[in-house]
Amino acid sequence: MAHFLKELNDAQRVAVEKIDGPVMVIAGAGSGKTRVLTYRIAYLLDKGVDAFNILSLTFTNKAAREMKDRIGKIVGDGEAKNLWMGTFHSVFAKILRIEAERLGYPINFTIYDADDSKKLISTIIKEKQLDKDIYKAKSVSSRISSLKNNLLTPKAYFQNGELQAQDSAAKMPMFGEIYQAYTERCFRAGAMDFDDLLLKTNELLYKFPEVLAKYQNRFKYILVDEYQDTNHSQYLIVKALAAKYENICIVGD
Ligand SMILES: Nc1ncnc2c1ncn2[C@@H]1O[C@H](COP(=O)(O)OP(=O)(O)OP(=O)(O)O)[C@@H](O)[C@H]1O
Ligand SMILES: [Mg+2]
Structure with missing residues (x-):
């Protein structure tokens, strides 16, 4: 032994x-x-x-x-x-x-930390002229995080009536648009947030x-x-x- x-x-x-x-x-x-x-x-x-x-x-x-x-x-x-x-x-x-290049990202992709993500979400909420007291960056961010950790991309979100109904019930019917814009902006910036590190690995x-x-x-x-x-x-x-x-x-x- x-x-x-x-x-x-x-x-x-x-x-x-x-x-x-x-x-x-x-x-x-x-x-x-x-x-x-x-x-x-x-x-x-x-x-x-x-x-x-x-x-x-x-x-x-x-x-x-x-x-x-x-x-x-x-x-x-x-x-x-x-x-x-x-x-x-x-x-x-x-x-x-x-x-990363297989997924369309540069190998020197940026990693957004929680603050970077939240800032980008706030910017999108502002650009879409949504009420920031209803669309709180923090709740939008944790909703996005939870979807990503269940491998639910914006595309999957828009195919899922139940998920959309949940956000409408939470008075955030525009959540999906924010999620989609956020995902596109991250991708275009060559950036992954923390949840992407797992989602993209999958x-x-x-x-x-x-x-x-x-x-x-x-x-x-x-x-x-x-x-x-x-x-x-x-x-x-x-x-x-x-x-x-x-x-x-x-x-x-
Ligand atoms: N067989 C052993 N003999 C002596 N010390 C031990 C033995 N097993 C564990 N210990 C000691 O007990 C302490 C707790 O062990 P360990 O961190 O492995 O437990 P754990 O179950 O992982 O704890 P946690 O739930 O906090 O993660 C450590 O200081 C470790 O060195
Ligand atoms: Mg332990």
Whole structure:
């Protein structure tokens, strides 16, 4: 037995050592779930798996750095530094930088943060001469975010009477026009907002089978921390990437 496995309890060790096929760990807060992921990666590296073939998705980039440091201490920094580890947004922004041109974006596309998005939404509301006390930038922005995270593009929105009825009931019948204008303006500016980083990754993986195959082959082992907090768009990305090898470990509470 690898010496570092002694630093785990029995239940943790079982989850670490079962490396083929899907593993799901549901356990309470502070019970040692992140430790399972950390040691599982160390175990994979110790077994000779190439760091290049491991993808680890964490809730924060700080958590990823801490995990990497810890893995470095267990198996050596040389191996650990090649791991792909970080939040969904940071990892898939990196992939989009490589593949963006397929989607019609420049590879040096801009990333709009929450403030940039809200400013653009306010501008559009003003240009359309809508009442900003009814069309509040903040509510429009969170509505757009929620649609995007359910992969509902403006086109899908306009094909869905129920969604449009919800906005009419919320006294925002022009919401769809704002959403469409926002999407077009971002695209023309060569910009993606945070939700686009996930939405466009889905588009990339579902529209381009050769790109999907490339990343499926690359990420033979996938690990997801804080799985309970993943949204639909993130779920679909993980599902697509893991579909070939199904060596996926998710932990959550
Ligand atoms: N087998 C163990 N032996 C000693 N310490 C442990 C063990 N498992 C976990 N710990 C320690 O307990 C603390 C919580 O562990 P960890 O962060 O892995 O839990 P978690 O379930 O991910 O927590 P959270 O719900 O906050 O994400 C950490 O300080 C960790 O080092
Ligand atoms: Mg944790």
